[in-house]
Amino acid sequence: MIHVRQATTLDASSMADLLNAIIEKGGTTALTRTVTAADIKERMAAQGDRAVWHVAVDEAEAVVGFQWIAPNAKLPPEACDIASFVQIGRTGLGIGSALFDATRKAxxxxxxxxxxxxxxxxxxxxxxxxxSRGFRDWAFDDGVMLDSGQVVNKVSKRFDLK
Structure with a gap:
């Protein structure tokens, strides 16, 4: 059984471990450098009061996924960015759906x-x-250089809340 709750700084180490496994595997996130719990805490604090972080935890309270929304200076004030991460090997089990339900409401x-x-x-x-959540394409960026020097294309999708 998966439970979703608002993340706290006490979750930062678990979130960093989960994210670092994804970064090290490569191929899915634009992040290419590993992060520390301090990095996660700093990001949580810097995003302000219009940001929300959620974690999905299993029966043992282990973090198996997390998601956040936050404003982005490149977007209008009525829009926020989202980032989603699910533990390797646990995708397709409803974790992302449970996270998005909480995030959409927030x-x-x-x-x-x-x-x-x-x-x-x-x-x-x-x-x-x-x-599958109902996001639709709205922008494309070709030839984006990641911190590692790798060049990728990016797709921006939007989900209308109203």
Whole structure:
């Protein structure tokens, strides 16, 4: 059974471990450098009061996924960015759906009109996940250089809350 709750800084180490496994595997996230619990805590604090972080935990309270929304200076104020991460080997089990239910409600409560997801064009799982939630394509970025020097294309999808 998966339970979704608002993340706290006490979850930062578990979130960093989960994210680092995804980064190390490669091919799905635009992040290419590993992160620490301090990095996660710093990001949580820096995003302000229009950001919300959720974790999905299993019966043992182990973090098996997390998702956040936050404003982005490149988006209008009525929009927020979303990022989603599910533990390797646990995708397709409803974790992402449970996270998005909580995140969608939080975005509405915070007064956002729509959510932006920017996904690597070669991340088929991520593209499928957001498409299955009702996100639709709205922008494309070709030739984006990642911190590692790798060049990828990105697809931005939007989910209208209203």
């Amino acid at each position: 975005a509405t409560r915070l007064g956002y009109d729509w959510i932006n997801a920017t996904i690597r064009a070669d991340n088929e799982g991520g593209l499928t996940y957001y498409q």
